[in-house]
Amino acid sequence: MGRWEPNAPERLSRAALELFAERGYENTTVIDIAQRAGLTKSTFFRHFQDKREVLFGGSTLAGVLSDAVAAAPEDAAPLEAVGFAMEAVGREAFTAERREFSVLRRSVIAAHPELREREALKGLALTAAMSDALRGRGVPELQARVAAELGALAMTVAYERWSGAEGGEFGEAARRALEEVRAAAAL
Amino acid sequence: MGRWEPNAPERLSRAALELFAERGYENTTVIDIAQRAGLTKSTFFRHFQDKREVLFGGSTLAGVLSDAVAAAPEDAAPLEAVGFAMEAVGREAFTAERREFSVLRRSVIAAHPELREREALKGLALTAAMSDALRGRGVPELQARVAAELGALAMTVAYERWSGAEGGEFGEAARRALEEVRAAAAL
């Protein structure tokens, strides 16, 4: 088992998730993580900005959302474009085979304030990505921000359900959630 | 100038804001902050959980929002209750005399990722507070979350304007922003 094993970032992420689940985030050292992955602290920080990022690094969610919104049919309303983005996420990120991983990751994040904080920041990035993509379609500033915010809420709700007992396909859950949010927003 | 000077937390906050503005967040040590306030590192961490919190500690915004939503007239619709909360914030938090302080604080936070991250977490706490207060009024789960999210967006927009060149009163700016958001959400 050499110095040249491939996929260092992935090995580190898996090791980190395991250790966080076993003994908790604050009882796990970066050195612990690196050791389980057969690496060292130096290498860890070469692949991740900090200890929290090891659970968020692989995420290209912002890019997926942005691209899907931009690729939606020209005549689609803002919230419809957001709906397409939800489906794209279901296809490219929250797939059935990654559900178990996502569920564990979710519970680990929920248990530790530092990780929740990072997640909050990533959430802002997601809404910003959607909002920017909508503005790129010619949607006015405020409408874009509203649609992005409602889309983010729908994604959160769908993620709660999808990673909960229900299972099913994420894209559909997100579409349903988005429709419910739209109805709840009609005041 | 003794050991018994009052208002240690406030002195620390002011010292921190000054130093962050002067030399930047990462070029400022907790010891620097404590020294400028005439205190020590130990005392700093006795008043604040961590270095970031020194810019967020005084904030009872969540409580203000929560109370105001709960105190709104019984027959007020969710978004109207949120409107009352906005005015309460204008009265009790974002007052005219604190504007200068808020503007500086805002620019400091915007300049440093760690601080933006903490702000994102505080934002989540605010929407959660509003959402919970709305549910306490009997508003269904999803409607409460939507109204809270729209309220948070309105607050963000109003804050941008209020701390920008425009000035004026925060409560009014927030009410206007909330009305615009409501209009933009009518899809």
Next chain:
DNA sequence: CTCAGTGATGGGACTTGGTCCCGTCACCGT
């Protein structure tokens, strides 16, 4: 086959954030 270049890794010194424990001093009531 050899050898130099490239890039990822190992390793250790160093700074700083954050925790812990304990001694000290000011205030307050008796």
Next chain:
DNA sequence: ACGGTGACGGGACCAAGTCCCATCACTGAG
């Protein structure tokens, strides 16, 4: 005058994160 309480000072200590340099595996040219 005296003891209790609570805030502060100070120092040891650990882990996160930075920096710099040595080392090793792979690659391609000769």
